[in-house]
Amino acid sequence: MFTGIVEALGRVVRRARAGEGWRLELRVPAELAGDLGGGHSVAVNGVCLTVVERDEGRLAFDLAEETLRVTTLGELAIGDSVNLERPLSLGARLGGHLVLGHVDGIGRVTAVEREGAGRRLGIEAPACLRSLLIPKGSVAVDGVSLTVASLEPAGFSVAVIPHTLAVTTLGERGLGSRVNLEMDVLGKYVHALLGADERVRESLARHGLGAPVTPPPAGGWGEGVGAVEGGSD
Numbered sequence: 001m002f003t004g005i006v007e008a009l010g011r012v013v014r015r016a017r018a019g020e021g022w023r024l025e026l027r028v029p030a031e032l033a034g035d036l037g038g039g040h041s042v043a044v045n046g047v048c049l050t051v052v053e054r055d056e057g058r059l060a061f062d063l064a065e066e067t068l069r070v071t072t073l074g075e076l077a078i079g080d081s082v083n084l085e086r087p088l089s090l091g092a093r094l095g096g097h098l099v100l101g102h103v104d105g106i107g108r109v110t111a112v113e114r115e116g117a118g119r120r121l122g123i124e125a126p127a128c129l130r131s132l133l134i135p136k137g138s139v140a141v142d143g144v145s146l147t148v149a150s151l152e153p154a155g156f157s158v159a160v161i162p163h164t165l166a167v168t169t170l171g172e173r174g175l176g177s178r179v180n181l182e183m184d185v186l187g188k189y190v191h192a193l194l195g196a197d198e199r200v201r202e203s204l205a206r207h208g209l210g211a212p213v214t215p216p217p218a219g220g221w222g223e224g225v226g227a228v229e230g231g232s233d
Contacts, residue, residue, distance in 0.1 A: 002043045004096035004138075004145025006083040006168045008032050010044070012076050013058065022063040024049075024073065028084060033057050035086065041101070043085040045169070046143025046180040047071050048101025071103045072142075072178050081169050083143045096145025097138035098185055105129050107141070107155060109177040118161045121173065125155040125181060132183040132191060140182040144168050 014025035026044070033054060036042065040051045042059065047067065053060035068074035076082070088094070111122030123141065125133070133139065133156050137148045146158040165171035173179065 001088050002048070002085050002099040002101055002143070003088055003094050004046075004085070004099045004140045004143060006085055006144055008084045009167070009169070010059070010082045010084045012078050012080045012082065014078065015076060018062060021065060022068065022074075023052075023060055024063055024076070025053075025058055025060045026082060026084075027057055028059050030057050032084060032086065033059060041087050043083070043087075043099070043101045043143045045071070045073065045082050046099070046101060046140050046182055047073055047103055070106070071180050072106060075178065081172065083168050085143060097140075099140045099143070099145060099182060100185055101143070102182060103180045104132075104183050104188075105181050107179050107181045109173050109175055109179065110155070111157070112174060115159060118159060119165060120149065120157055120159050121170070122152060122157045123155045123179065123181075129181065129183055130155065132187050134187070137187065138184045140180075142169055142173075142179045143182075144170055 008029045010026040010028040012024070013027050014023070016023055024044075033056075036051050036059060037054055038051055041048055042051060042061075043049075044061065049061040049063070049067075051059050052062050063073055105126040105128070107123045107125045109121055110124045111120070113120045113122075121141075130151075133148055133151055135148055135151060139146055139148055139156065139158070141158065144164065146160070146164075149157045149159045160170055
């Protein structure tokens with residue numbers, strides 16, 4: 001489990017076929033690499049990956065075809081920067097929000113506007129994920145914990161402060177950039193519960209709570225993942 005507070009930037013040094021999948025190798029800061037070994041988890045651009053090799057400031061991960069299909073990791077090229085975060089330790093401060101590293105879908109940057117010293121990014125989200133967004137709620141974008149500034153017809157916007165722009169890959173994102181999205185896990189559970197059990201909705205309605213909820217798509221949130229309506233070209 002992660003918090004969406006990026007600890008460091010890594011750099012892609014190799015991406016090649018490995019059996020039926022792919023091997024991704026990153027150059028990472030020494031202090032971060034020294035704390036990780038085979039079998040440890042790391043969030044890479046918001047995707048929870050398992051370290052399979054470590055060698056002098058390098059970490060290697062195996063990527064399954066499913067991971068390539070539902071995230072942007074398959075689009076990485078040598079030299080690209082990536083956001084890195086180690087798992088949360090029990091008793092540590094929760095600086096962002098609870099992030100699992102399980103990407104729900106791919107979004108697309110539709111607006112980049114200067115806002116004081118920071119920027120406001122507009123992000124288009126897959127239709128099946130939009131009901132999980134609320135104003136001032138949390139969302140992870142490429143593994144960065146952000147607050148939803150406003151809801152838009154096709155997605156949402158976020159206000160990104162200068163520090164976040166400087167220490168994460170969000171400062172490199174421009175119009176058309178594709179980003180990994182993970183919705184708030186608490187919201188997903190509530191949404192699924194309300195959509196699946198009529199008795200729960202009736203009980204909430206008796207107390208003046210709740211609203212009509214569209215159940216998750218057949219097969220779970222994975223349906224439609226990996227493509228934003230309209231594409232990115």
